[in-house]
Amino acid sequence: MSKSDELHVRYHLNPNFIKFKPDQEIAEAIKLFNKHRIFGAPVVDDLGNLIGMISGTDCIKAALKSNFDSSFRGKVQDFMTPDVRTVEADYSCLYVAEMFLKDHYRRYPVVENGNVIGMIGRTDVLKALEKYLC
Numbered sequence: 001m002s003k004s005d006e007l008h009v010r011y012h013l014n015p016n017f018i019k020f021k022p023d024q025e026i027a028e029a030i031k032l033f034n035k036h037r038i039f040g041a042p043v044v045d046d047l048g049n050l051i052g053m054i055s056g057t058d059c060i061k062a063a064l065k066s067n068f069d070s071s072f073r074g075k076v077q078d079f080m081t082p083d084v085r086t087v088e089a090d091y092s093c094l095y096v097a098e099m100f101l102k103d104h105y106r107r108y109p110v111v112e113n114g115n116v117i118g119m120i121g122r123t124d125v126l127k128a129l130e131k132y133l134c
Contacts, residue, residue, distance in 0.1 A: 009096060010089035012128040013110045013118030019044050020054055022077035026062040029054055029076055040107055041119075043080045048115040052080035086111045087120060093128040096120060 018032055018041045033039065033056055043052040058079040066072030085105065087096055089112045096108065100122055107121035 007093045007128055007132055008089065009087055009091045009093060009110055009120050010112075010117075012093055012124045013089070013120045014124060015118045017041065017116075017119045019116065020076045020080075021046075022051060022075065022080070024076045026059060026074040026076055026079055027072075030059045030063070033059060042084070042109045042116045043076055044116055050084060050086065050109055050111060050114075050116050052077070052082045053084045053109070054080045084109060088112065089117060093120075093125050093132075097125050097129065100125065 018036055018038060020029055020032075020041055020043045022043055022045070029041075033041075039056040041054055042050050043054055045051050054076050058081065062072075062074050062079045066074065085099075085103065085108060087099070087108045087110055089110055099105075099108070107119050109116045110118040110120055
């Protein structure tokens with residue numbers, strides 16, 4: 001493998017990620033976000049296809065909509081963002097670094113053959129660049 005091949009996203013993504021189903025309760029998403037200390041996760045259908053992203057901000061919006069009523073029963077699909085920017089596993093981390101500079105996103109779902117295989121965040125890209133440059 002060449003040095004530039006080592007910068008492929010597939011070698012730096014996080015394969016252990018939380019994902020949600022669209023019909024899950026938003027309260028469950030909030031609990032899992034807090035438990036795993038994350039602020040965003042993909043929403044996938046039964047085949048593993050990406051259909052959206054749910055963020056901590058989306059969860060806050062849900063809480064505000066419910067007026068913090070504990071009996072509120074919103075679903076992830078009601079608050080997720082359906083338009084999701086993704087990266088392919090064979091993208092270069094250099095390209096993803098440029099994406100992070102242009103976007104406000106903190107992480108991207110990594111897809112291969114239509115399925116989410118991991119997540120890559122800003123710190124993952126920094127670690128890849130450290131390995132490449134240092």
